Amino acid sequence: xxxxxxxxxxxxxxxxxxxxxxxxLSAGLARRYRTEFGISNAEWRVLVHLADAGxxxxxxxxxxxxxxxxxxxRAASRLVEAGHVTKRPNPEDRRLVRLSLSDRGxxxxxxxxxxxxxxxxxxxxxIGTHMDDLEAALEAIMEAxx
Amino acid sequence: xxxxxxxxxxxxxxxxxxxxxxxxLSAGLARRYRTEFGISNAEWRVLVHLADAGxxxxxxxxxxxxxxxxxxxRAASRLVEAGHVTKRPNPEDRRLVRLSLSDRGxxxxxxxxxxxxxxxxxxxxxIGTHMDDLEAALEAIMEAxx
DNA sequence: CAGTATTCGTTGCATGCGCAACAACGTCAA
DNA sequence: TTGACGTTGTTGCGCATGCAACGAATACTG
Numbered sequence: 001x002x003x004x005x006x007x008x009x010x011x012x013x014x015x016x017x018x019x020x021x022x023x024x025l026s027a028g029l030a031r032r033y034r035t036e037f038g039i040s041n042a043e044w045r046v047l048v049h050l051a052d053a054g055x056x057x058x059x060x061x062x063x064x065x066x067x068x069x070x071x072x073x074r075a076a077s078r079l080v081e082a083g084h085v086t087k088r089p090n091p092e093d094r095r096l097v098r099l100s101l102s103d104r105g106x107x108x109x110x111x112x113x114x115x116x117x118x119x120x121x122x123x124x125x126x127i128g129t130h131m132d133d134l135e136a137a138l139e140a141i142m143e144a145x146x
Numbered sequence: 147x148x149x150x151x152x153x154x155x156x157x158x159x160x161x162x163x164x165x166x167x168x169x170x171l172s173a174g175l176a177r178r179y180r181t182e183f184g185i186s187n188a189e190w191r192v193l194v195h196l197a198d199a200g201x202x203x204x205x206x207x208x209x210x211x212x213x214x215x216x217x218x219x220r221a222a223s224r225l226v227e228a229g230h231v232t233k234r235p236n237p238e239d240r241r242l243v244r245l246s247l248s249d250r251g252x253x254x255x256x257x258x259x260x261x262x263x264x265x266x267x268x269x270x271x272x273i274g275t276h277m278d279d280l281e282a283a284l285e286a287i288m289e290a291x292x
Numbered sequence: 293c294a295g296t297a298t299t300c301g302t303t304g305c306a307t308g309c310g311c312a313a314c315a316a317c318g319t320c321a322a
Numbered sequence: 323t324t325g326a327c328g329t330t331g332t333t334g335c336g337c338a339t340g341c342a343a344c345g346a347a348t349a350c351t352g
Contacts, residue, residue: 005252006259010194010211013262014269014280015175018168020212021287025161028292040308048156058331065156066166068310073331095317095330106151113152116159119292123160126290133279134160141167144272146174146265186338204301214340219301241300241347 029119037108038082042067042075044112047101050085051109055098057090084108175265183254184228188213188221190258193247196231197255201244203236230254 010016026041033039039047045065050056053064061072076099079085084105090096101109124131156162172187179185185193191211196202199210207218222245225231230251236242247255270277 005197005255006263008194008198008259008262010191013194013266014273015168015171015265016191016211017281017284018164019172021284022161022164022168023212024288025292026165029161042308045156045162048154048159051151051154059329065162066169069331070311070333071309073333074308077332093318093330097331109151113154116154117152119161120159122292123287123290126286126292127283128286130279130283130286133276134283135163137273137276137280138163138167140272140274140276141170141269144269146171146268146272188338205299215301216303216341217339219303220338223302239300239348243301 025123029116032115033112037112039108039112040075040078042071043079046072046075046079046099047084047105047109047112048116050099050101050105051113055100057096057098059096061099079105171269175262178261179258183258185254185258186221186224188217189225192218192221192225192245193230193251193255193258194262196245196247196251197259201246203242203244205242207245225251 029044030041033041033044045067046061049061049065053060056064058069058072058076061067061076062069065072067075076085076087076097080087084102086100086102088098090098127134175190176187179187179190191213192207195207195211199206202210204215204218204222207213207222208215211218213221222231222233222243226233230248232246232248234244236244273280
């Protein structure tokens, strides 16, 4: 029995804790989106960006909502398939694509967005006074190079 | 052009921000573990728990390190395959399994654990004074029911 | 004790993922 | 204009994942 290993408490390891907390929130949301609307997490990000950006290309999705381009492309395809999104070529640069919400997609977002907003509110209530520091910490993580 | 959709800023949506930040940390770590040791994230969690828990069953992994049982089972298989972990049946309850670090696995952890600890330190330096609130917020998220 | 329910770990299946390769298109210099 | 180079989006491939179903082992109940 060699007890020479350094002590290490996984439950205090920040990347682990962040992942677990994030998975918890995402799983809860994803379950609602999926069961009620048949929408996955990636698809939801696309929809949200379309809802306030209008016409968008794949590479813009990649940059704005942190979706790798193949993931963005496939999410968009599924949304087109489902009738929530319209895809057409960009005539000014035919490499690009113009994604936009269809009427049906817009109707969907009329339900989804308020649901997300109320989720955010409940979350902020739960987090309470730590909210500002939480945001500051997340920004520090995003800007740090590690 | 119906501009009737509620405003919603994805970049302020907490589940999204948490996921992005967590992915950023996990991806950085995973890359190092994978390129230097051929270890995935799930496998790493198993190793860490084995390093301070000794002999462990799959269901204990599931409970302690938040790995769904099939994920834990497959991670363990890969580690056995790689020679880092030993698996044998539990004689007192033959449904259970006893996973433990092999000598090779222990040697691996001698390198991995200090690396993780120093990563945590750099992270805490980056987060600075927000650290306590960050932890409090994460705990609130974990305990809330949403 | 027999018979049923429960627990544990593994596996089959469908699916989503990341990465590299690719075709189509545009840019730029000579 | 031509040809080399960069960009954009899609797709093939291998792999990890989540879920349900399953066999084996144990616990429980009357």
